[in-house]
Amino acid sequence: MDIYETMKHRRSIRSYRPEPVEEEKLNRILEAARLAPSAANRQPIYFVVIKDEKIKQQLKKAYNEEWFYTAPIIICACSLPEKAWKRSDGKNYADIDAAIAMDHLILAATAEGLATCWIAAFKVPLVKSILQLSPEIEPVAMTPVGYPLNVTEQTYRKPLEEIVKII
Numbered sequence: 001m002d003i004y005e006t007m008k009h010r011r012s013i014r015s016y017r018p019e020p021v022e023e024e025k026l027n028r029i030l031e032a033a034r035l036a037p038s039a040a041n042r043q044p045i046y047f048v049v050i051k052d053e054k055i056k057q058q059l060k061k062a063y064n065e066e067w068f069y070t071a072p073i074i075i076c077a078c079s080l081p082e083k084a085w086k087r088s089d090g091k092n093y094a095d096i097d098a099a100i101a102m103d104h105l106i107l108a109a110t111a112e113g114l115a116t117c118w119i120a121a122f123k124v125p126l127v128k129s130i131l132q133l134s135p136e137i138e139p140v141a142m143t144p145v146g147y148p149l150n151v152t153e154q155t156y157r158k159p160l161e162e163i164v165k166i167i
Contacts, residue, residue: 006111008154013115015149016071025112026073029145032108033077036101039093040085045101046078048131055130062126063119063142071115071144076127077102078137098140106143115148 001009026049033047050056056069068074077098084094106116119142127139 001111003107006107010107010110011115011148011152011154012117013144013148013151014065014067014117016067016115016144016146017149018070018072019147020072021114021145021147025109025114026145029105029108029112029114033101033105036097036104038085038097038100042083042085042093042097044080044082044084044094045098046080046137047101047105048076048078048133050074050076050131058130059122059127059142061123062130063122068117068119068144070149071146073145074142075105075145076131076139076142077105078133078139080136081138082136094138095140102141102143109143109145113147114145115151116143116145118143 030047030049033045036045038044050059051073056074059074060069079094079098081092081094084092084097086092102118106118109116120140122139122142124139127133127142128137131139133139
């Protein structure tokens with residue numbers, strides 16, 4: 001599947017089959033995240049791959065949606081703000097760089113026949129504590145990763161005219 005087909009097939013999936021994800025596929029999607037561009041090539045990113053059922057259950061305190069824990073893997077994309085490039089007005093690009101890397105990961109997972117769902121509505125202090133992240137590591141987004149149980153229809157996307165200005 002080419003990149004455009006992958007983008008068209010990507011969905012936010014909220015139901016997962018219990019079968020494990022092959023290590024080769026996991027490594028390829030993590031490699032895709034590693035290859036993502038970052039501001040000034042600082043690469044202020046860090047990923048935590050959660051397979052341990054006890055830790056996945058602890059994460060319920062930070063994000064309590066039952067479907068989230070049915071996937072065999074949860075991946076947490078983190079940023080390292082102190083290592084990130086900062087624009088002249090002081091804007092820190094760490095979270096943007098982590099988001100770009102997570103998008104690469106999610107698209108690569110789709111190309112591998114895996115399902116994901118971008119999650120940002122979690123309690124950051126609890127995630128940091130549960131995953132034992134050092135103070136300089138900031139969780140940005142999480143996604144379950146696994147084989148889809150049900151594939152949803154594509155959601156509405158605004159037409160280009162509403163989101164693009166050509167001058």
